[in-house]
Amino acid sequence: MEFISLCGPVDDNRKSSVPSTIFCGFTDAFDSFREEEREQVSQPNRKTEERDRDDNSIALDECYDNSDDSTVVSDSGASVLSIDYDGAEEVVKEGDKADLSDIDDHDDDSTVTSEVDPAQDELNDPKKVKEAEEQEQKAQESAIQMKRTPSYRQVEKLESNDSSKLEEKLSNSGKVAQSMKLYGNPSAESKRKSMLKNLKNNIAKHGRYSVEVGATLRDLGRFHESCGQYDVSLTLFEEALDIFSTKYGDHDKSVVDMQICLARVQDRIGNDSMALKWYSKALFMIVDSADDTDLDACDIRVAVSKIIQEKGFHKEAIKELKMALKGYRQTHGDEHVTVAETVDLIADYYTDSGNHGKANNVRGELVKLRVALHGNKSSEVADALKKWAMCHEDLDDLSNALKIMKQSYVMFHDVEGSDGINAEETLEQIGFLYSKMGRAEKAIKAHTSVALTRKNRYGDQSVELAASYLILGRAYMDDNNPERGLKALNRAMTCYGKANEENNNHIAELMETLHTIGELHLKTKDAKKAVKTFQKEKSVRKN
Numbered sequence: 001m002e003f004i005s006l007c008g009p010v011d012d013n014r015k016s017s018v019p020s021t022i023f024c025g026f027t028d029a030f031d032s033f034r035e036e037e038r039e040q041v042s043q044p045n046r047k048t049e050e051r052d053r054d055d056n057s058i059a060l061d062e063c064y065d066n067s068d069d070s071t072v073v074s075d076s077g078a079s080v081l082s083i084d085y086d087g088a089e090e091v092v093k094e095g096d097k098a099d100l101s102d103i104d105d106h107d108d109d110s111t112v113t114s115e116v117d118p119a120q121d122e123l124n125d126p127k128k129v130k131e132a133e134e135q136e137q138k139a140q141e142s143a144i145q146m147k148r149t150p151s152y153r154q155v156e157k158l159e160s161n162d163s164s165k166l167e168e169k170l171s172n173s174g175k176v177a178q179s180m181k182l183y184g185n186p187s188a189e190s191k192r193k194s195m196l197k198n199l200k201n202n203i204a205k206h207g208r209y210s211v212e213v214g215a216t217l218r219d220l221g222r223f224h225e226s227c228g229q230y231d232v233s234l235t236l237f238e239e240a241l242d243i244f245s246t247k248y249g250d251h252d253k254s255v256v257d258m259q260i261c262l263a264r265v266q267d268r269i270g271n272d273s274m275a276l277k278w279y280s281k282a283l284f285m286i287v288d289s290a291d292d293t294d295l296d297a298c299d300i301r302v303a304v305s306k307i308i309q310e311k312g313f314h315k316e317a318i319k320e321l322k323m324a325l326k327g328y329r330q331t332h333g334d335e336h337v338t339v340a341e342t343v344d345l346i347a348d349y350y351t352d353s354g355n356h357g358k359a360n361n362v363r364g365e366l367v368k369l370r371v372a373l374h375g376n377k378s379s380e381v382a383d384a385l386k387k388w389a390m391c392h393e394d395l396d397d398l399s400n401a402l403k404i405m406k407q408s409y410v411m412f413h414d415v416e417g418s419d420g421i422n423a424e425e426t427l428e429q430i431g432f433l434y435s436k437m438g439r440a441e442k443a444i445k446a447h448t449s450v451a452l453t454r455k456n457r458y459g460d461q462s463v464e465l466a467a468s469y470l471i472l473g474r475a476y477m478d479d480n481n482p483e484r485g486l487k488a489l490n491r492a493m494t495c496y497g498k499a500n501e502e503n504n505n506h507i508a509e510l511m512e513t514l515h516t517i518g519e520l521h522l523k524t525k526d527a528k529k530a531v532k533t534f535q536k537e538k539s540v541r542k543n
Contacts, residue, residue, distance in 0.1 A: 098368040100334055103325065103343060188227065195220050214243035214254075221261065230265050237261045251289045256282045260300065272307050279304050293327035301327075302342065305349070314353035321346045335372045343369065347387070356394040363388035379422065382411035386426055393433065402433045424453050428468075431475070440479035447472045463506055466495030470513050473520070482524045489517050511537055 199220065202212040221236035241258035248254060263278035279300050286297045301324040309317035325342045332339055343366050350359035367384045374380040385408035392401035409430060412423040431446030451468035458464040469492035476485030496510040514537045521530035 096368050096371075098334060098365045098372065100325070100329065100339075100343065100365060100369075103322070103346060103362055103365065192220075192223065195223060209243050209246065211243065211247055214240045214247070217243070218254075218258065218261075225261070225265055230269050234262065234265055237265065251285050256285050256296070259285070260296070263300075263303070267303065267307065272311070276304065276307060279307075292323060293330050295327065295331055298324040298327035298331075302345070305345070309349055309352065314349055318346060318349045318353070321349065335369065337373060340366065340369050340373055344384075344387075347391075351391065351394065356391060360388070360391040360395060363391045377411055377414060379412065379415050382408045382415065382422065382426075385411065386429070389429070393436075398433060398437050402430065402437070405430050405433060419453055419457065424450055424457075428471075431471070435475060435478060438478075440475055444472065444475045444479060447475055461495055461498050463495060463499045463509070466492045466499070466506075466509065466513075469495065470509070470516065473513075473516060477516075477520055477523060482520055485520055486517065489513055489520065493517070507540070511541060514540075 195216065199213065199216045202210065202216050206212045217236045217240040221233040221240060224230075224236065225233040237258055241255060241262065244252060244254040244258060259278045259282035263275045263282065266272075266278060267275035283297055283300045283304075286294050286300070290297070301320040305317040305320040305324070308320070321342060325339065325346065328336065328339050328342055343362060347359045347362040347366060350356070350362060363384070367381065367388055370378070370381045370384040385404050389401045389403075389405035389408060392398075392404060405426060409423060409426040412420060412426055416423055427446050428450045431443045431450065434440070434443035434446060447468060451465060451472060454462065454465045454468050469488045473485045473489035473492065476482070476488060492513045493510065496506050496513060499506045500510060514533060518530050518533035518537065521527070521533060
């Protein structure tokens with residue numbers, strides 16, 4: 001399949017054409033954005049240093065100047081697009097095709113090949129064995145508490161239980177559904193009563209252990225799962241599993257589906273050991289009756305990989321993903337969203353394991369794959385470029401990292417607009433790269449633009465803006481401009497101070513800013529102020 005260039009046709013409404021590269025460059029169309037005005041910075045007000053004190057404690061406002069900060073980020077500040085990004089080249093040329101052969105290699109023997117729980121790999125790690133035993137004990141206690149007589153007699157009782165004890169790892173949709181239930185959801189309540197009535201009718205008509213009752217229990221379980229009531233859904237799924245396995249045998253698809261449902265719910269409530277147990281059982285049944293490339297088997301391998309990845313088993317997690325990728329490719333071909341998402345996850349795991357070289361290679365192929373799937377200008381391609389740039393940064397290849405990150409930014413800007421959250425975050429990464437390369441002036445321009453965007457989005461007293469001021473303060477220090485650096489840091493202190501008046505959630509950020517002010521005073525050889533600042537930081541940290 002031929003791929004077109006990453007830059008599509010340019011809108012006729014634009015003032016000038018855009019070069020046909022993924023970067024696209026900056027043209028006269030962006031000249032309307034003004035460069036940052038170099039305003040005169042007033043000397044920060046300084047407290048009288050001749051005052052003698054009997055103790056070393058000082059007020060917080062003595063560590064920083066809280067004077068007007070309008071010159072730090074003004075409304076006429078540097079435009080998001082006024083930064084000179086020169087020397088851009090195409091990352092993906094026309095007709096480039098993703099090569100997944102190196103990713104889908106053959107060192108991918110699964111860690112889940114039988115009914116044996118893959119968590120047994122943890123036997124080599126005493127600490128993780130203990131964690132697994134504790135989780136298993138909790139799961140067993142939970143199972144004992146949920147032993148029941150025929151479930152239809154307990155459904156209403158279980159539904160009335162406070163499900164907040166299982167709030168950990170609730171999905172957003174589950175939280176919303178649960179919230180509606182707590183405050184009353186007539187539609188959901190009506191559906192629940194209808195399904196419960198259907199369950200009772202099926203029991204009366206077909207018998208307690210009929211397939212019809214099993215199907216209704218399954219549907220009820222899924223309903224309660226969607227509402228975040230996982231204790232109820234586990235009970236219902238187990239009842240349905242008992243019925244289906246009795247009627248059809250362990251290899252029937254309905255049995256496997258219930259095992260997958262049980263694994264999914266256990267995973268959501270944090271019972272990793274039980275989740276792995278059910279996933280392993282389901283996978284064994286699927287592979288025994290079909291093969292490793294079955295789509296359900298692939299989905300299970302992805303789910304298993306996420307669990308064992310969190311436990312630190314990167315190599316085993318990657319092997320499971322490669323097995324899943326092989327099945328997805330055989331079923332869907334290379335150019336499929338599921339294939340791309342799996343490749344993306346493999347790259348994440350390589351990064352987490354510290355294998356940045358392999359992660360970088362995978363990211364390069366993923367960019368081509370995203371272009372084939374989403375077109376030559378999309379947020380998916382921009383995100384793939386951003387992650388690829390970060391891989392180059394991990395390899396200390398800052399030049400290529402900067403080049404690719406710029407291209408990601410321009411694409412986010414074209415797709416979402418200059419005030420889009422992704423464009424903002426990517427521009428901030430560009431600023432960090434400039435700082436690493438010692439190009440402080442360009443870093444300041446990038447971070448000033450980000451600060452202006454955040455000021456407009458979150459307000460001039462927000463912690464988001466405070467984070468930008470802190471970054472700007474450091475950038476000005478790197479640029480040997482301590483006056484503006486202090487002004488930016490003062491503004492960060494003010495914002496964090498306001499936030500901590502409501503709660504103390506940002507003490508760490510406040511102390512980090514205070515420490516940076518101390519470093520600035522050291523850099524300007526103002527030892528007395530530096531000592532006072534560090535003493536105040538120390539006293540606050542002790543408390």
